[in-house]
Amino acid sequence: MSFKYPVSRPGLDGRELEYVTETIKEGWISSQGPFVQRFERAFADYNRIAHGVACSSGTAALTLALRALGIGPGDEVIVPEFTMVASAWAVTYTGATPVFVDCADDLNIDVRRIEEKITPRTKAIMPVHVYGRRCDMDTIMDIAFQYNLRVVEDSAEAHGIRPVGDIACYSLFANKIITAGEGGICLTDDARLAGQLAHLRGMAFTTDHSFVHKKLAYNFRMTAMQAAVALAQVERLDELLATRREIEHRYDQGLKNIPEVTLMPSRDVLWMYDLRVQRRAELCAFLAGEGIETRLFFKPMSRQPGYLDPRWPSLNASRFSEDGLYLPTYTALTAADQDFVTGRIRAFYDAL
């Protein structure tokens, strides 16, 4: 089913086509040519971080980050309950075990609950800036310092939030704030870690072409065509974030004072406009009939088949996953489009 107002739509009206055309004309269809490095430099500079290592997806970025930090079998990594499954999978791919911590009312990891989950096996914390809200990084960095843990930020939904952990990982999937279609990037200030990330990304090849590979590595390279799109997107990131800020304000205005709708705390950068509602299933069906796509909130990790916790702990994250959803959020959404969306939501509740 295709919607007049999908939840997301990439905005490719900058220099994307021009740069992609250049890669094709020059024959840079693999990771050769200058675009991958130009993108890495541009995104690192934007965030005032020393090194960027681009790769094939956000999930790949998280996996590379954990591996570069030496995390593997026998280790534990603290991961939020309320996230996309890729955060946990990246930990599982390395052979380590994700240990889940419930979320607070802003949907981010509840920093008051982290320490009780730390064991002698804990090696790292993976805060996720959910829907563009920055985690309480001061507290997380303090805990990490105290217990000698590494910090891998899952910034897949948070381009524009300045990283402070050991490595920050971004997704460039088509529905993210900036995109390469598919893609990801790690940022770090540590030159040694950046070298490890690049080494693991590229199959741990040695420079002497000896075909001796000392580590189990990956082909997680990004192509020049993806990097060309991503570079054009970074060049407009400030503009895209400003447009998204306006979208956030307009939804806030349009949805206030509807008793059945609970607005969420404001965001540091807007990825998806999230809200909590009564009669969610009926509302979503009604909106779908009006051409408006919605998406439900994440399911808690310990409710996922792969991580099912038989103790079924009572979670804040479960409450949110039952009544939360997000609305169409993309830069081409006009004020009139937004007014239509909020008007239909209001109409739905008025008719009850």
Ligand SMILES: *Cc1c(COP(=O)(O)O)cnc(C)c1O
């Ligand atoms: C999108 C997303 C990912 C995965 O990124 P991909 O590029 O799709 O692999 C990881 N974590 C979070 C929080 C995400 O939203």
